[in-house]
Amino acid sequence: MTRNGIKDQVAIIGADMCKYGERFDKNQYELLVEATEGAFKDAGVTRDDIDAAWLGVFYYFTGLAGCTLEDALRLDGKPITRTENYCASGMDAFRNACFGVASGAYDVALACGVEKLMDEGGSGLPGFRIFGHPVFPMPSAPAMFSMAATRCFSEFGWTKEDLARVAVKNHDNGQYHPKAHFRRPITSDQAMKAPMIADPLGRFDCCAMSDGAAALIITRPELAESYAHADDYILVKSNAISVYTMAPWYWPSYDFTQFPATIKAREMAYKEAEITSPRKEIDLAEVHDCFTITELLNCQDLQFCDRGKAPEELKNGTFNWDGETAVNPSGGLKSFGHPIGSTGCRMITEVTKQLQGRAEGRQVPDAKIGLAHNLGGAFAVCSVTILGQRD
Amino acid sequence: MIGIKAYGAYLPKFLLPRELIGKAWDFPIVPGNKAIANIDEDTITMGVEAGLDCLNGIDPKSIDGVFFASTTPVYTEKDSASLIATVLDLRDNIITVDFTDSLKAGTTAIARAVDTIKANKDVNSLLIIAADTRIPEPSTMWEYGYADGAAALLIAEEETLPISIEDYYSISANVTGPWKRSGTDKFIRTFEPKMDAQFYVTSLTTVISEILKRNNVEPGTVGHAAYNYSNPRLHARVSKLMKFPQGVAQNGMFFQIGDLGTAMPLMLLISAIKRPKPDAKIILAGFGDGADAFLMQIQDKKLVRELSKNHVALGYQKKMTPLSNYNVFIDNKKLLEKDRYTRKSSSVIMWRETDSIYQMYGNKCKKCGAIQYPCMITSCFECKAIEQFEKVKLQLKGTIFTYTLDHLIGGSYYETPIPRCVIDLDGGGRVLLDMTEIEKPEENVKIGMRVELTFRKMHEGAEFHNYYWKCRPERGRN
Structure with a gap:
């Protein structure tokens, strides 16, 4: 069998x-x-x-x-x-x-x-001293993802303003979530003028500690059926994880404008959940936005929009909380920070509440299918969970 | 004949204008500049650079040994020559020796190389590398002199050579000045500089006179003379006492780049033979606890000129960048109390991955042909074949595919930003390297930028010196 x-x-x-x-x-x-x-x-x-x-x-x-x-x-x-x-x-x-x-x-x-x-302690993820290699460069987490941003600027013509829109949207959403770390909206100007963390990612392009x-x-x-949420328990439609190299910079043909782990986990998760047109079927997604560039690329890799088009779709409102596919209606990692071990469970909790219609103050209208997504390491590990309402 | 087959040199990127030293301490200003090693450079890394420059176009597997000379080796137990030989990818059945503790170690190493080649039929070529990074005590006049650099000579026995070594002569002498006690002194000490000056003049004139006399060479027939010095006036006095004609003794270096210690006589020789006089006789001498002198003969001016092609270091002092700030110099010498980020390390891994870490070997997939790095990866990134690799030497230059400027090092803002560069190496292989020696990285680092690999000190994890490659803007090394 x-x-x-x-x-x-x-x-x-x-x-x-x-x-x-x-x-x-x-x-x-x-x-x-x-x-x-x-x-x-x-x-x-x-x-x-x-x-x-x-x-x-x-x-x-x-x-x-x-x-x-x-x-x-x-x-x-x-x-x-x-x-x-x-x-x-x-x-x-x-x-x-x-x-x-x-x-x-x-x-x-x-x-x-x-x-x-x-x-x-420290500013930014402290622990790169606990793994890795004696002498090979071990870029900080923002440095890893910013190498993708540099490449996207060159390939797609994306700009810092495109990145800033992600931060603005997520902080906008985060102000309505009582459990969020940051609950204040920001302006695009604020985001673009913030100090650099890893070129071209500035402070507002990065999630906080x-x-x-x-x-x-x-x-x-x-x-x-015998517990409190007998009528509105949430069903797991699929749960996939994909693991790739922890050192993508040695991969000779890797283009740095997509995340193979997201693509692979998406394929597995959509197949099991029988999702065929994700943009239409998925009402909301908690997508890993450790950095603004990460959210943009993930939206493409999760097929919420065409390759290279994420900034345009974002600008047009596709990913707003009331847009076609709400991305990070909770405010995302940008508003919650990224206490690493907790974040996946935090996202699934958020999607659960949304599908139960209990996301007070931030409820995505008519949410039936939701997705949670993590991407970690140097784009190495991706987890995708799809949840749905009970029949 | 035994003589010089090739040479190489290395000068760091930055110069410290002496004016800045004078201004920092309200000293009388001494003219000129001095070469300053970057914070990630030491005698090992500069020695490697000089060695690479010297072996340009020569099979490293044909070299029978490395003699390394320095008064500032990075270890007092554990030699430098074996590490340099490893990075230069020499064979393992070779001789590696460090000559140290005396300023004449550079010239002494040359003499001992000739002895070894004469005495041992299995040894035909020895690579002499001299490097120094002597640290002067801040706010002393020594700051005007001590500079950083490295030079290399390939001494070989062959039928035809550009320059032959005809004779050499040494004296030994014991005097306490200058000195540095092992384990106790951070800086070089002196007792009576005037006595030291007299001793310098006497020692050098003694060995040079003797070698001229016993080879029946008239001082007026010497074409080039190279001997180390830390004071231009004393240099002129030796030249005058030896009756060398005007322009014979190389004397511009102290002014341009400072006193390079053990590397200085070699560097002076190299800069002399850049414009070789036909059939010229050459005097090379080194001083320190005695002195060494050599008589050399230009065998073939054309061959000597050939040697001078394709050397990045020659004339590099014109491209060096003057520091705008004295404090950068103090920081580069690690004389500032500062928090520094230290990574973990493992000497086991450093040894096991010698091919990837020190020698820049990569893998070529026998199935799909993809060249990739590092060697210890067991399966192909492209076709996923497991253990179908053959080792290939990667080239030390390439083009930036993507990059970032990292402001976060180990969770803190130390020495930032560091450019992290993904580089497609010429001939295949993709690597991730930090960039060094880059000014205004925000403006100057770009996708498509050409870079060269340079061997640098990374950190002091596990209480030893951890070295690896970085990239730098192209200097033009072959």
Whole structure:
């Protein structure tokens, strides 16, 4: 017997996130409690109902192994696995939890992620000293993505103003989200005049350093009927991950104007979810916008628009919260920051609320199908999750 | 005959105008400039550059050894010659030796090279590399002198050579001045500079007189004379005492680029033979705890002229960039207390990946032909074949495919921005390298820009010197 994915075999019955921001006075355990308590309450379960858990964590001080979650919740020796897959760490935790319940091994699973980026110190992601190579250049995260921006400026004629529009849109959306780190709109001029971080990316082209946690409770649809969201649980339509080289700069024919991992994960996810015209079918997407250039290229790679046309579509309103395909109606990483291990779970939480019609103040009209997407490392790891309403 | 088969030189990009030193400390101004190594350069990296310049067009596998001379080697246990030989991609059954601790180490290495070639039938060519980065104590007059640079000579035994080495003679002498105690002194110390000056003049005139006398050479028939100096007046006194005609002793270097230490006599010789006089006799001498003198003979003026082709360093001092600020010099010498980002390192990986890290080898896929870097990657980026690679030497020049200017180094703003450049190398292979020696990167780094690879110090992770390649705007190296 061949199995083809997990479409409609997993239901999200509870979802929540903590307040994102510079949570200096809270540790990873407290943020996890904040997120999981919200999710438990949402699902109408307690920690005793959880059979197994997966936890996304990237950085050192937030903790290794599954113990960070155990020390937050005391799950009495239940199975907990830490997942690490760059910026897709959180969404990979969710993916593995899905397999746990879809296989029948567990009835109820917790997928969550947390990151205390502020505990690491420094400006920008601090940890490149923990992996890599003794002497090969290890560009900062913005430097990696800006090499794509440089190339797109040259290939497509894109400009800094095109990048600024992404920041303006996402900060505009973020002001309506109570859990966002930044809740103030910005102007294009502000974005374009900000100090350089990695040419041509300035400060507003980059997501900020933030702390955060998010949690999801999942089960199989037939069991979902007996929990709080019996009428509006959310179905997992597909969940794909794609992994490519961590050093794309050595790939002789790579053009730096698309992300092969996004393209591959998109193909897998659309096939399983039976999406054929993504722009029409997908009502909203939480798309990885670690940097403004990342969102533009991802919109193309996810086939929300033609190659080279993302800035034009953005300018025309296609990706606005009330546009044809709402991109980052939550405000995205631009408004939430990117506490790495948590971000995937935060996005899925957001899409869940939108599809349930509970995204107060920022509700995308008539949202039926939503997508969440992470891209991490040097465009190396991409995770795409597609969610839909129950029948 | 045994003689000079080839030469090479390296000068760093930047000059410090002596006026800036005078202004910094309210000193009387001394004219001229001095060459300043960049912050990512030391005697190893400059030695590699001089070696590459010298071996231009010569198979590195044909060289039988490297003699490295310096008073400022980067290690006191662990030699420099073996690392330089590795980067230059020489064989492993060769001789590598460091000559150090004395300013005459450069000339002493040449003499010992001739001895070795004479004595050992398996050794026919030895690469002599001299490099120094002597650090003067700030706010002393020494700052006017000590400069940075490297020079190389390929000493070989062949039937015809451009320049033959006819004779050499040395003396040894013990005097305490100048000195630097190992482990204790950061800067060079002196006791009585006037005695040091007298000692310099006596030592050099002794060895030069003896070599002229025992070869029956009249001073008036010497065509070129090259001997190191740190004071133009003393240089002139030696020239006068030796009765060298006007224009024979090379004397412009101190003014233009400063005192290059062990590399200086070699550099003076190189700049002398740029315009060789026919059949000229050459005197080369080095000073320091004694002295060495050589008598050389130009065998073939045309061959000597041939040698001078395609050298980036020759005449490079005219293209060097004067610093606009004394503090850059102090910073380059790491004399400022500053937080610096240190990466982790592993000497195991550095050794295992010698071919990629030090020698710039890449892989060629036997299935699809794609050339790629680095060597330790096991499967082809293009056709995905696993372990179907053969090692290929990559070229040290190429064109920028894309780049960024990175302001975030290890989560902080140290020494930024760093241009990170994705480079398509000529002949194949794509690499990611930092760019060095770039002025105004915001204006000058571009897609399509031509660059050369240059061997540089990256960091001090794991408490050793970590070297790798960077790129720089094209200087014109072959």
